[in-house]
Amino acid sequence: DAGITQSPRHKVTETGTPVTLRCHQTENHRYMYWYRQDPGHGLRLIHYSYGVKDTDKGEVSDGYSVSRSKTEDFLLTLESATSSQTSVYFCAISESWGSSPLHFGNGTRLTVT
Amino acid sequence: GQQVMQIPQYQHVQEGEDFTTYCNSSTTLSNIQWYKQRPGGHPVFLIQLVKSGEVKKQKRLTFQFGEAKKNSSLHITATQTTDVGTYFCAGEGYSTLTFGKGTMLLVSP
Numbered sequence A: 001d002a003g004i005t006q007s008p009r010h011k012v013t014e015t016g017t018p019v020t021l022r023c024h025q026t027e028n029h030r031y032m033y034w035y036r037q038d039p040g041h042g043l044r045l046i047h048y049s050y051g052v053k054d055t056d057k058g059e060v061s062d063g064y065s066v067s068r069s070k071t072e073d074f075l076l077t078l079e080s081a082t083s084s085q086t087s088v089y090f091c092a093i094s095e096s097w098g099s100s101p102l103h104f105g106n107g108t109r110l111t112v113t
Numbered sequence B: 001g002q003q004v005m006q007i008p009q010y011q012h013v014q015e016g017e018d019f020t021t022y023c024n025s026s027t028t029l030s031n032i033q034w035y036k037q038r039p040g041g042h043p044v045f046l047i048q049l050v051k052s053g054e055v056k057k058q059k060r061l062t063f064q065f066g067e068a069k070k071n072s073s074l075h076i077t078a079t080q081t082t083d084v085g086t087y088f089c090a091g092e093g094y095s096t097l098t099f100g101k102g103t104m105l106l107v108s109p
Helices: none
Strands: A004-007 A010-013 A019-025 A031-038 A042-051 A054-057 A064-070 A073-078 A087-094 A108-112 B004-007 B010-014 B019-025 B031-037 B044-049 B055-058 B061-065 B071-076 B085-092 B097-099 B103-108
Touching: A004 A087, A010 A019, A019 A031, A019 A087, A019 A108, A031 A064, A031 A073, A042 A064, A042 A073, A042 B085, A042 B097, A054 A064, A073 A087, B004 B085, B010 B019, B019 B085, B019 B103, B031 B071, B044 B055, B044 B061, B071 B085
Parallel strands: A010 A108, B010 B103
Antiparallel strands: A004 A019, A019 A073, A031 A042, A031 A087, A042 A054, A064 A073, A087 A108, B004 B019, B019 B071, B031 B044, B031 B085, B055 B061, B061 B071, B085 B097, B085 B103
């Protein structure tokens, strides 16, 4: 498996609190992604990054922000968590855009109460 | 926007039976990828198809890409209990990779 570490693996938080999820890679891949996975919806792209400080929105970006200050780290922040953001969050990396496979981290299970 | 539909959503088979999942895109794809996710795990890349009409095999798994590059299928011959999981297709069009909602496969011994 590719060297991708997500932290924390599990988190329970209250509505309205800020939450930051971290993704760390040791592969030196340029592209990094945050997905959320929910029953009946499959995997949906939240944000992605194509380099340090270069990020863009995915299809479900509302309520989320990201930052990438180093090649190896991609942070996902929920500024004010809501119950609708209860989900499993996966980080993924790829060498190039589109034509190379995604390698996923083990996921973070987030529960917002 | 680009949509990728996958059917069936769920299938339960007896060990030894065959299984097929189908993926259809609303737009022409430049390539299609397939992933497998075991229960409680993360998606793992299986294969990528690029050429029109392409067929690739991995042991008991056969992957096809349609002539029009808008559909694809994954066929498993003689399923085993180790095949249990959710199979996702993901299509690359003119934007980001779009995932289908997946087909969950259960295999009873």
